[in-house]
Amino acid sequence: MHLAQLLRERRSVHRFEPREVPIDLVMELMDTAVWVPNYHMTQPWRFIISYGEGKHRMAEVVRQLKESNEPDVSKKKDVGQKFYDKIMAIPMIITVIMKEDPNIIVREEDFASTSCIIHNFSLLAWEQGIGINWETYPWLLKETFRTAMGIQPGEKVIGNLHVGYPAMVPKAQPRVPAAERITIVSEA
Numbered sequence: 066m067h068l069a070q071l072l073r074e075r076r077s078v079h080r081f082e083p084r085e086v087p088i089d090l091v092m093e094l095m096d097t098a099v100w101v102p103n104y105h106m107t108q109p110w111r112f113i114i115s116y117g118e119g120k121h122r123m124a125e126v127v128r129q130l131k132e133s134n135e136p137d138v139s140k141k142k143d144v145g146q147k148f149y150d151k152i153m154a155i156p157m158i159i160t161v162i163m164k165e166d167p168n169i170i171v172r173e174e175d176f177a178s179t180s181c182i183i184h185n186f187s188l189l190a191w192e193q194g195i196g197i198n199w200e201t202y203p204w205l206l207k208e209t210f211r212t213a214m215g216i217q218p219g220e221k222v223i224g225n226l227h228v229g230y231p232a233m234v235p236k237a238q239p240r241v242p243a244a245e246r247i248t249i250v251s252e253a
């Protein structure tokens with residue numbers, strides 16, 4: 066697929082087929098995705114890939130968080146189970162983690178580079194018929210999640226990538242034409 070077509074046709078995917086995504090393929094795509102520009106080559110990223118029964122750890126944290134957030138005692142168990150099942154139904158989850166430099170300039174540059182990896186991966190995956198969605202739900206910031214996943218002090222979770230073969234591809238949401246946001250300066 067041509068790059069321009071890939072860029073325009075990639076969609077964020079929310080519903081997946083139940084089949085597994087091959088881990089070897091994901092490892093290979095990630096190894097290409099990390100070829101991003103990165104100022105001073107700090108390469109501050111790391112990733113946790115959870116799939117199969119490996120998702121249980123994360124699903125259990127979400128169950129506990131959702132149960133404790135539910136004010137109606139009679140609904141707690143059902144709400145917790147619903148979210149547990151939701152996580153377990155996602156074929157693969159990639160948790161994207163970045164080391165947070167104390168210097169804000171470096172930190173922002175690092176965030177930019179790590180975000181580029183996510184988009185690179187998303188495009189490489191799309192080319193293979195695999196969809197992703199970049200999720201930033203609030204529980205990524207919770208200590209219970211961080212502890213369960215072994216996130217260290219000084220590390221920021223940039224998102225969870227839900228990865229799988231699309232069961233449904235959403236319609237494209239139109240973009241403002243770039244020309245409307247471009248100021249051309251061509252004369253002195």
Ligand SMILES: Cc1cc2nc3c(=O)[nH]c(=O)nc-3n(C[C@H](O)[C@H](O)[C@H](O)COP(=O)(O)O)c2cc1C
Nearest residue numbers: 075076077078198199200201202224235236237238
């Ligand atoms: C930084 C970032 C965070 C996002 N967080 C979420 C999220 O928490 N939940 C979600 O459903 N989509 C999330 N998205 C996906 C966007 O909603 C999606 O890209 C947008 O609707 C455009 O759709 P498209 O990617 O299919 O073109 C996120 C995207 C980015 C770049």
